[in-house]
Amino acid sequence: MLIYSNMDKDNKPLLLTGHHGEISAMTFGKLSGPVLLCSASPDYIIVWDIELCHRRTQEGKVAAGTVIGTLLGEVVHLSFCFSDERVAACSGSTLYILSSKRHEVIFTFTNHLGPLTSAEFCPWNKNILVTTSEDRTFKVLDLKTEAVCYQSFVLSGSPLLSVFFLEENRHLITGSTDGQLWCFSITDDHKCHLVSKMDLQKMEKRHLQHQGTVSDPAGFSEQLAEDKVDTSKPVLKMATCSSLIDTNNEHKKDNSWLCIGSSDGLYVVELATSELLTAFYFKDYPILSISMAGSWSISPGWNDSMVFLVSSMFTPCVALLELRLCVLRSTLACGEGFSVFPSSPPVFESPLSAEFKRKESEHPKKKGGVKEQPLVFHSKVKSSGYTSAPRSAMFSPKTNIQKNPSSKKAHKNTGLLLRDYPADSAAPTISHTHLSIANKPIHCLQYSGDGKQILCGLGDSSVLLYKSSLTGNPTVYTGHDKAVGSVSWSLNRQWWLSASEDQTLRIWTHGSPEPAIIMDNSMFSKPIRSAQFYYLDKFLLLASGPSLYLYLYNVDITRDDIKRYQQRSVVKLAKCITSTSATDITALSAINDFFSYIVLACGSNRSIQVFDMNKGCVAAAIPDAHSRSIHCITQNKGSMFSTQAPDSYNLFLTSAVTDGVKMWDLRSLRCVRRYENHLNRCHPCSAAISPCGRFIASGSEDNCAYVYDIRSSSYLHKLQKHSDTVLSVGFNPATPQLLTGTMDGKLRLFQSSSAARLSRDTSAVHSVPH
Numbered sequence: 140m141l142i143y144s145n146m147d148k149d150n151k152p153l154l155l156t157g158h159h160g161e162i163s164a165m166t167f168g169k170l171s172g173p174v175l176l177c178s179a180s181p182d183y184i185i186v187w188d189i190e191l192c193h194r195r196t197q198e199g200k201v202a203a204g205t206v207i208g209t210l211l212g213e214v215v216h217l218s219f220c221f222s223d224e225r226v227a228a229c230s231g232s233t234l235y236i237l238s239s240k241r242h243e244v245i246f247t248f249t250n251h252l253g254p255l256t257s258a259e260f261c262p263w264n265k266n267i268l269v270t271t272s273e274d275r276t277f278k279v280l281d282l283k284t285e286a287v288c289y290q291s292f293v294l295s296g297s298p299l300l301s302v303f304f305l306e307e308n309r310h311l312i313t314g315s316t317d318g319q320l321w322c323f324s325i326t327d328d329h330k331c332h333l334v335s336k337m338d339l340q341k342m343e344k345r346h347l348q349h350q351g352t353v354s355d356p357a358g359f360s361e362q363l364a365e366d367k368v369d370t371s372k373p374v375l376k377m378a379t380c381s382s383l384i385d386t387n388n389e390h391k392k393d394n395s396w397l398c399i400g401s402s403d404g405l406y407v408v409e410l411a412t413s414e415l416l417t418a419f420y421f422k423d424y425p426i427l428s429i430s431m432a433g434s435w436s437i438s439p440g441w442n443d444s445m446v447f448l449v450s451s452m453f454t455p456c457v458a459l460l461e462l463r464l465c466v467l468r469s470t471l472a473c474g475e476g477f478s479v480f481p482s483s484p485p486v487f488e489s490p491l492s493a494e495f496k497r498k499e500s501e502h503p504k505k506k507g508g509v510k511e512q513p514l515v516f517h518s519k520v521k522s523s524g525y526t527s528a529p530r531s532a533m534f535s536p537k538t539n540i541q542k543n544p545s546s547k548k549a550h551k552n553t554g555l556l557l558r559d560y561p562a563d564s565a566a567p568t569i570s571h572t573h574l575s576i577a578n579k580p581i582h583c584l585q586y587s588g589d590g591k592q593i594l595c596g597l598g599d600s601s602v603l604l605y606k607s608s609l610t611g612n613p614t615v616y617t618g619h620d621k622a623v624g625s626v627s628w629s630l631n632r633q634w635w636l637s638a639s640e641d642q643t644l645r646i647w648t649h650g651s652p653e654p655a656i657i658m659d660n661s662m663f664s665k666p667i668r669s670a671q672f673y674y675l676d677k678f679l680l681l682a683s684g685p686s687l688y689l690y691l692y693n694v695d696i697t698r699d700d701i702k703r704y705q706q707r708s709v710v711k712l713a714k715c716i717t718s719t720s721a722t723d724i725t726a727l728s729a730i731n732d733f734f735s736y737i738v739l740a741c742g743s744n745r746s747i748q749v750f751d752m753n754k755g756c757v758a759a760a761i762p763d764a765h766s767r768s769i770h771c772i773t774q775n776k777g778s779m780f781s782t783q784a785p786d787s788y789n790l791f792l793t794s795a796v797t798d799g800v801k802m803w804d805l806r807s808l809r810c811v812r813r814y815e816n817h818l819n820r821c822h823p824c825s826a827a828i829s830p831c832g833r834f835i836a837s838g839s840e841d842n843c844a845y846v847y848d849i850r851s852s853s854y855l856h857k858l859q860k861h862s863d864t865v866l867s868v869g870f871n872p873a874t875p876q877l878l879t880g881t882m883d884g885k886l887r888l889f890q891s892s893s894a895a896r897l898s899r900d901t902s903a904v905h906s907v908p909h
Contacts, residue, residue: 140154140155140156140162140165140176140178141153141154141155142154142176142189142192145446153193153196154202155176155187155192155202157183157203157204158180158182158183158185159182159183160182161180161181162180163179163180163181164214164215164216164228165177165178166218166219167219168223168239169221170222170223172190173188173189173190173191174188174189174190175187175188175189175219175223177207177217177219177226177239178204178217179211179214179217180214181211181213182209182210183206183208184207184208184209184214184226184228184237185204185206186204186207186226186239192204205240205241205242206242207226207237207239207240207241207243208228208235208237208242208244209242211228211230211233212230212231212233213230213231214228215230216228216229217229218257218258219239220260220265221260221265224239224240225237225238225239225260226238227258227259227260227268228258229254229255229256229257229258230255231255232249232251232254233247233255234246234247234249234270235247236248236268236282245282246282246285248270248280248285250287251270251272251274251276251278252272252274253272253273253274253275254272254273255270255271255272255273256271256273256299256300256301257270257271257299257301257302258302259302259303259304261304261325262304263306266281266282267280267282267329268280268282269304269313270302271299271302271313272299273298273299274293274298275293275295275297275298275299276293276299277291277294277299277302277313278290278291279325279329279331281329288328288330289330289331291323294313294315294319294321295315296317297315297316297317297371298315298316299313299314299315300314300315300316300373300374300375301374302314303377303378303397305322305379305410308324308851308853309325310323310325310853311323311325311331312377312397312410314373314399315373315374316371317371317372317373318339318371318372318373318374319338320337320338320339320374320399320408321337322334322337324853332816332853333816334815334852334853335813335815335852336815337408339372339374339399339401339406339415342408342413342414342415343372343406343415343418345763346417346418348763349762349763370403372401372403372406373402374399374401375400375401375402375435376434376435376437377397377398377399377400377437378437378438379395379396379397379398380445380464395411397409398445398447398462400432400435400437400449402431402432402433403420403421403422403431403432404418404420404422405418405419405447405460405462407467410852411811411812411852412801412810412811412812412813413813416471417471427456427458428454428458429449429451429454429456429458430451431451431452431453432452433451433452434449434450436448436449440461442463443464444461444462444463444464445461445462445464446459446461446462447459447461447462448460476759476805476806476808477749477759477789477805477808478737478789479730479737479774479789480733480735480785480788481734485736485753486753486754489752489754489755490689490713490714490753491677491678491736491753493689493713494691495691495693495709558780558873559780559782560778560780560781560830560872560873560874561875561893562831564831564875564891564893565891565893566833566834566846566855566856566875566877567846567870567875567876567877567889567890567891568846568856568891569889569890569891570858570860570887570888570889572608572886572887572888573885573886573887573888574609574885575885575886576595576597576603576884576886577597577598577599577601577884578884579597579598579599579622580597580598580866580880580881581595581866581867581880581882581886582596582597582598582622582867583595583596583624583625583626583867584596584626584869584878584880585626585627585628585869586607586628586869586870586872586878587632588628588732588778589632589779590607590778590871590872590874591606591873592604592606592607592632593605593606593609593878594626594627594628594635594637595613595886596622596623596624596626597622598622598623598884600617600618600619600621600622601615601616601617601619602615602616602617602637603616604616605886607871607876616637616645616652616654618645618653618657619637619639619641619643620639620641620643621639621640622639623639624638624639624640624667624668625637625667625668625669625670625671626638627670627671627672628672629672630676630731630732631676633648633649633694634646634647634649634694635647636671636672636679638667638668638669638681639667641660642659642660642664643657643660643667644657644658644679646679646708648694648696655695655696655706655708656692656706656708657706658690658710664684665683665723667681667682667683668683668723668724668725668726669682669724669726669727669728670682670727671727671728671731673689673729673731673738673752674752675731675732675733675734678690678691678692678713679692679710680729680738682727682740684724685717685721685722685723685724685742686715686716686718686724687715687716687718687738688712688714688715689713689715689716689752690711690712690713691710691711691712691713692709693708693709693710695707695708695709714752714755716755716757718740718742718748719757719760720742722743722746724740724741724743725741725742725743725768725769725770726740726741726769726771727739727740727741727772728772728773728774730774730776730788732776732777732778736752736753737749737750737752737805738752739772739774739791740772741768741770742768744762745762745767745768745769745795746760746761746763746764747760747764747769747772747793747803748760748761749805749808761803761808764801764803764810765795765801766795766798767795767796767798768795769793769794770794770795770796771792771793771794771824771825772791772792772793772794773791773792773825773826773827774791774792774828775787775788775789775790775791776788776828777830777832778830779872780873781831783831786806787832789804789805789806790802790803790805790811790832791803792826792827792828792835794819794824794837796819796821796822797820799813799814799815799817799819800813800815800817800826800835800837801813802835802849812849812850812852813852814845814854815852816845816853816854817837817838817841817843817845817854818839819837819838821840822840822866822882823866824837824838824840824866825838825866825867825868826868827868827869827870828849828870829870829875830870830873832849833848834848834870835847835848835849836870836877836879837868838864838865838866838867838879839864839865842859842861842862842863842865842881843857843859843865844857844858844865844889845857845858846858858877858879860887861879861881861885862885863881863883863885864881864882865879866880866881866882867879867880868880875890875891876888876889876890876891877889
């Protein structure tokens with residue numbers, strides 16, 4: 140073996156001899172001192188102290204190591220534990236745990252059905268080790284009990300090659316010979332749950348498509364026609380960038396970058412989004428004289444960099460590469476994006492400045508004379524009392540006056556309503572109320588702004604209005620002919636709307652079973668996919684076909700008894716914008732709680748389009764945002780009871796069948812995290828963000844609802860006990876509660892532990908006799 144110094148490359152390398160056969164595996168120790176090196180051949184496994192060997196060589200002596208294993212066969216992988224006390228050696232289908240100090244076999248493991256390919260120690264638990272094998276599984280071993288804690292299912296049709304631990308998230312990642320990667324979370328009982336799955340070839344294709352779409356679509360199509368040969372991309376080595384970044388550096392968040400060494404080059408993947416950031420191919424660097432890599436070694440570098448040692452598979456060539464992370468960040472930096480908060484007032488002739496025209500008076504104005512004025516300025520005049528009977532008693536005092544406690548109670552309730560949303564409460568996971576409302580799907584649900592009422596749009600064309608406690612009988616609103624796909628509250632909570640597949644939209648008011656406004660199917664050629672109030676209730680915003688409609692409206696609930704079916708409320712089209720490529724809009728979202736020019740729309744071509752309603756145009760588009768059409772988009776809107784950082788309101792979620800949930804940042808128009816633990820293969824399961832901005836809820840087809848921490852891709856809680864697919868989810872804006880709606884028409888209300896404790900205390904107080 141030749142030991143080179145990266146600090147001084149002109150020095151003569153250190154020559155180490157002692158093996159009698161070909162050296163098949165090598166690895167350095169984890170500690171910075173003393174620097175240990177373990178090497179293996181069919182005859183010996185030797186541990187070398189590099190500094191001691193240097194001194195012995197300078198003294199003219201022969202450098203020697205410590206033999207820790209003999210005649211263990213062809214060793215394909217070696218790894219030190221994090222204290223450098225033990226060494227794991229993979230030979231055939233047998234794993235040997237050896238002492239690094241002396242010739243001793245501590246533990247032998249032979250439970251795999253095929254040859255082992257790698258074994259790595261867990262960084263946060265010295266007694267845990269993970270092995271991968273050509274039998275396409277990995278196993279989690281407890282070295283203290285010498286037992287298997289977890290055995291994975293068969294992950295792929297190709298052997299697993301490598302495994303890597305993410306200590307910060309307590310995840311492990313394993314890669315196969317066909318370029319697939321699986322990320323698992325490890326629980327305290329050492330069980331593994333799948334967090335995400337990645338494919339290098341698919342990520343590379345999406346990356347090239349995005350680059351080709353942005354730069355040169357024609358040239359990109361020609362390049363795809365030329366590069367028809369697909370080669371496998373074995374995951375030979377993995378390492379994260381987190382250990383290379385100074386803790387005082389502001390870019391510490393880049394610890395989700397994963398470097399993957401493969402046979403044709405180096406790939407940098409962002410784990411939070413499962414997307415390829417960049418790739419470096421050997422064919423683009425002919426000076427390396429490497430066409431295909433045989434092995435990789437990855438190590439932290441200096442000055443915010445990473446160092447890679449790569450060997451050629453067919454030629455006796457080794458190259459030392461350095462990747463400057465600061466340069467990579469600058470190339471990946473996006474330009475200035477958008478914000479939900481307006482930076483300037485509406486421009487001249489902005490669609491948002493539209494108003495109803497005031498009607499001129501029908502009577503001609505009189506030029507002179509006395510204006511007509513009423514003699515009495517009150518609508519009612521009190522009688523003089525001449526016709527009433529004379530009073531028999533002029534005064535009688537009231538002596539039985541009782542205090543009315545309603546004012547105090549009302550004041551107390553008002554205080555409760557204005558209580559802030561608890562920013563540090565736990566996620567709502569305790570089942571509190573279960574209600575069966577219909578045998579039809581609950582396609583949509585929404586809380587009112589004060590959290591007191593709930594709207595539910597059903598598949599039987601009706602809309603139900605419940606109290607937030609789900610007690611009492613609901614108010615039923617009928618009139619649609621097909622399933623209701625969208626409901627929305629106004630900001631003042633005086634009226635709400637419902638949109639249906641029958642191409643109609645209706646606005647309802649309190650106390651009236653008839654809608655105040657009906658926009659019938661003569662106004663739209665296709666079903667209304669999404670509708671809501673917009674710009675502090677000034678407009679109606681809806682999507683039908685490829686068009687985005689902005690309507691002015693005026694609700695007038697007065698009716699003429701003779702012409703009671705004549706609608707006095709009016710609507711007026713303020714603007715109609717057509718999406719790019721004239722693709723149908725499948726989902727829509729905008730903020731109504733404050734003035735915002737931004738409207739987000741999703742197209743059937745899998746794109747996300749950003750509409751600037753101030754200018755009335757499409758400001759930007761994200762092509763191929765998902766692998767399927769997006770059926771749900773929701774923004775982080777917060778609530779009147781909570782306050783978040785201003786930048787948090789630029790986050791939004793999208794959901795697509797078979798492609799999970801993605802979180803996007805409007806400022807960069809990039810996906811920043813991905814959530815795919817839930818099951819969504821055919822039904823349009825929705826997603827929601829909690830008012831505090833800390834949790835994400837998603838429906839699922841495995842009869843569960845999933846709650847994620849917004850900062851992690853692995854789920855926090857799996858809410859079970861549902862009887863069918865969970866289609867709709869919604870957070871209460873006033874208190875930590877989560878409401879779910881299922882395919883078979885059932886509602887289930889979940890509370891956090893603190894809210895459940897408070898409700899039990901309140902019920903106990905009310906049950907005490909007075």
